[in-house]
Amino acid sequence: EVQLVESGGGLVKPGGSLRLSCVASGFTFTSYSMNWVRQAPGKGLEWVSSISITSNYIYYADSVRGRFTISRDNAQNSLYLQMNSLKTEDTAVYYCARDDGVAARPNWFDPWGQGTLVTVSS
Amino acid sequence: EVVMTQSPATLSVSPGERATFSCRASQSVSSNLAWYQQKPGQAPRLLIYGASTRATGIPARFSGSGSGTEFTLTISSLQSEDFAVYYCQQYNNWPHGTFGQGTKVEIK
Numbered sequence: 001e002v003q004l005v006e007s008g009g010g011l012v013k014p015g016g017s018l019r020l021s022c023v024a025s026g027f028t029f030t031s032y033s034m035n036w037v038r039q040a041p042g043k044g045l046e047w048v049s050s051i052s053i054t055s056n057y058i059y060y061a062d063s064v065r066g067r068f069t070i071s072r073d074n075a076q077n078s079l080y081l082q083m084n085s086l087k088t089e090d091t092a093v094y095y096c097a098r099d100d101g102v103a104a105r106p107n108w109f110d111p112w113g114q115g116t117l118v119t120v121s122s
Numbered sequence: 123e124v125v126m127t128q129s130p131a132t133l134s135v136s137p138g139e140r141a142t143f144s145c146r147a148s149q150s151v152s153s154n155l156a157w158y159q160q161k162p163g164q165a166p167r168l169l170i171y172g173a174s175t176r177a178t179g180i181p182a183r184f185s186g187s188g189s190g191t192e193f194t195l196t197i198s199s200l201q202s203e204d205f206a207v208y209y210c211q212q213y214n215n216w217p218h219g220t221f222g223q224g225t226k227v228e229i230k
Contacts, residue, residue: 035219045158045166045209047219059217095165106218108156108211110168110177 002026002111004096009116016086016120022079022096022113029077033057033099035109036070036081038092038118048094049081053103064090086120093117124148124212128222134230135200143225145193145210153189154214160224161206169208170195197227205229 008020022034036048049070050059058070069082079096093115101107125148135141145155153173158166168177170186173193183198197204210222 037219037221044207044224045160045211045221047217047221050217050219057216061217061219100168101171106154106213106216108168108171108213109158109166109219110171112165112167114165 002098004098004111004113006094006096006113006116009094009118011119011121012086013122014086014088014120017082017084018086018118020081020083020094020096020116020118022081024077024079024098027098029072030074031103033103033107034072034079035097035099036079037095037097037109037112038090039095039115040089040092043092046092050099051079083118086118088120091118091120123217124151124214124220126210126212126220126222128208128210128225130225131223132226132228134228136230137202138199139230141197141200141204141227143195143208143227145188145195145222147191147193147212150190151212151214154212154218155186155188155193156211156213157184157186157195158209158211159204159206160209166209200227 006022035050051070067085071080095115097109097112099107100110127146155173157170160166174186207224
């Protein structure tokens with residue numbers, strides 16, 4: 001079964017840091033780009049960041065650029081999101097999602113993990 | 123950056139009726155358009171990719187159409203499990219995670 005499992009969410013104060021992890025199973029992790037998408041409470045989906053198979057292409061939303069760092073460990077089938085200088089507006093459920101379809105070009109997201117909640121509050 | 127605009131924001135439909143809603147791109151995305159369904163407390167689920175190809179296991183009552191800048195998702199006969207929020211996403215160019223703001227399909 002293809003599966004993505006996120007972890008690392010929690011409560012953090014403004015200005016703090018948090019590292020999210022996403023472990024992949026059931027597919028060849030080294031064949032797919034990966035993504036982070038977030039959803040603030042009661043709001044829509046917001047793409048956060050993408051990383052290519054060999055990490056040579058990395059993209060960030062303007063809202064997180066300079067504060068968040070995406071990375072992956074292909075040996076561990078894992079995706080990460082290091083979040084620094086957190087703001088209250090970063091409060092959201094964070095999903096990891098596989099970039100499905102043809103490699104070396106952008107694709108739809110499938111599957112998605114179940115999400116991990118990050119709450120930034122004093 | 124491509125901006126995706128969905129309409130309407132909310133659609134009230136009776137079970138068994140047809141539901142149609144739209145997604146517009148600020149510039150052409152060819153057929154590189156996906157639709158997702160999200161129920162409360164759940165992760166989004168892929169419904170359609172390539173503007174009109176149903177994902178694995180998606181019932182035939184879901185259909186997508188369009189290309190360029192105008193796209194439509196149609197649910198031919200709404201079932202109780204279809205009441206949810208639907209999002210479109212373009213993946214024509216990197217960064218490709220541009221989502222629409224969503225259409226909520228609620229029971230009339």
